[in-house]
Amino acid sequence: MWTFLIRRLWQSLIVIIGVTLISFISLQMGGDPTYLFVSENASAEEIQRAREALGFDAPLHIQYLTYIWNAAHLDFGNSLSYRQPAMGVVLEAMPATIELTFFSLVLAIALSIPLGIYSALKRGTPADGAIMTFAMLGQSIPNFWMGIMMIMFFGLYLGWLPISGHVPFLEPLFEGNFAEAFGNLPGSLYYMIMPAIAVGSYTLARNARLIRSSMLEVLSQDFVRTARSKGIRERQVIVHHALRNAWLPVVTMIGLEFGFLLGGVVVVETVFSYPGIGRLVFNAINQRDIPVVQASVILLALVFIALNLIVDLIYSRLDPRVKL
Amino acid sequence: MANIDSDARLDLQTPVPAPSYRRREAARAMRSLVASRWALVGLIVLLVAVFVAVFGPWLAPFDPNRQNIMARLLPPGAEGQGGAVYWLGSDHLGRDVLSRLLYGARVSLTVGIASILVGGTIGTLLGLVSGYFRGWVDDVIMRLGDIQLAFPFILLAIMFLVVLGPGLMNIILVLGIGQWITYARIVRAQTLSLREKEYVEAARAMGDGTASILFRTILPNIVAPLTVIASFNVASVILSEAALSFLGLGVPPDVPTWGSMLSESRDHLLSNKWWMAVFPGLAIVFVVLAFNIIGDWLRDFLDPRLKERG
Secondary structure, X not given: OHHHHHHHHHHHHHHXXXXXXXXXXXXXXXXXXXXXXXXXXXXXXXXXXXXXXXXXXXXXXXXXXXXXXXXXXXXXXEOOOOOOEHHHHHHHHXXXXXXXXXXXXXXXXXXXXXXXXXHHHOOOOHHHHHHHHHHHHHHHOOHHHHHHHHHHHHHHXXXXXXXXXOOOOHHHHHOOOHHHHHHHHXXXXXXXXXXXXXXXXXXXXXXXXXXXXXXXXXXXXXXXXXXXXXXXOXXXXXXXXXXXXXXXXXXXXXXXHHHHHHHHHHHHHHHOOOOOXXXXXXXXXHXXXXXXXXXXXXXXXXXXXXXXXXXXXHHHHHOOOOOO | OHHHHHHHHHHHHOOOOOHHHHHHHHHHHHHHHHHOHHHHHHHHHHHHHHHHHHHHHHHOOOOOOOOOHHHOOOOOOEEXXXXXXXXXXXXXXXOEHHHXXXXXXXXXXXXXXXXXXXXXXXXXXXXXXXXXXXXXXXXXXHHHHHHHHOOOXXXXXXXXXXXXXXXXXXXXXXXXXXXXXXXXXHHHHHHHHHOOOHHHHXXXXXXXXXXXXXXXXXXXXXXXXXXXXHHHHHHHHHHHHHHHHHOOOOOOOOOOOHHHHHHHHHHHOOOOOOHHHHHHHHHHHHHHHHHHHHHHHHHHHHOHHHHHHO
């Protein structure tokens, strides 16, 4: 267990160094990076001052070491539009993004498991065909377009669901204000329904297909036949024998799924004017506020790496065959 | 003796097939395509998309960038001045939605296919090298891939494109480089097993150089799985391109793309200018769906064993 943990932590550290190297390279791609950190109408002196302050007059390797040093202190420079540390701005938007990502993942998994199982059990029937057609569509519809269509239909035409806005849940929770947090929860979920469906649709579709195919494979195996021949009820066979094995590949995918979801969140938040990192990145892109873009991307990458580490640890618990 | 014989027969399948075999395979592919109706529909959609991408400028009724204040936000089918019809309506600057849609096909397909060529070429080369030479080269290449996979791809693209600025070449390179590891992993795995085969051994014994073994003996036998991956990959790259254009990171603003059309439609949702949002989205869905369906069919056709697993 400990050797596994240490090895995985070591791997994560290498990945984090890789991430900082890539983001450092991306800064250097456009020539002198100083121009990315000053406003467009800065005077020559201001630019020179910024260059010295940011250390861009030093040799590249020194610059990189400075970059890592600063990154380790979560210092990505000041936001050009907010005029305060970029990381602070990003951290403020973080809870809303975590709420949305988590909710859409839960939604996607909760729906994909029954759909996948049902499809596998009813293989070849019209029900199976319909579910798989929807799954194919879910994998082909751009999430932000799905968001726009839902806004038009459920938001504007039917008037059932709010088309923008957000009720905070994690923020009061972190502040220790539990009553407010859980009082906000229903409203929070209500505002997240459409964005979460848009973000989670791809994952839902892919997992439903994955569960169906892995269920079909497991159902044809000897231990399922044995269980059936022992006279165990079909329901029991499916839940306790088949599903336990069928959903392992799904768990493996969940770690990678976070990456898709985080990417999807960035775009979908913009559609729903949802106040998370995605909308922040969108505005920062349009204002060329590079420090905020960098801080957001690196923070999301760190979250992704940490989540993958956690998923790996959980996976090894679920599947005793995986040795730690 | 019998043993050698059966081995030889098995291996006849693996090297590049003879022309008559190829013709038979092509006929089999056609029959399978027609039999699975959806795949045929997918293929037709793709052919239409390619036709539009190539001949868009001749098909478009308007210049896609011509603004016309008198013809702003016209609904589909409305007639403009001089009797010109805006079949799919016009946008907030009075530009014809249909014409922009036709031009947009060009960007989507170019980016989709060019990125796959870039990513596929890099990935295949590195995968061949990795699997054939193994050792530290393999380690370095695969660890690089791990690092890249540990990074949500769209974030990586955003980070580079925001510095590089918009441009067709930039987006193709960024999306292409984002895909290499998918190809490298598959090619590596295949190469690892193929390099031990007798016919590779034979080529080596005949004095073939490394390059010849890699590209003439091993590569032709990996093309099938690569084609399947590429087909799905084009679909996901087109989705990524649309998302990046939507964020304002794609091609320059004067080039119409489906993603940027959707981005512009956002400001006109409240006033119910639905045509600005519906048509570009449908265009993306049709093309992506077509590539996904073709990918499914190719996988079943090239590897019937997988069919059972859906």
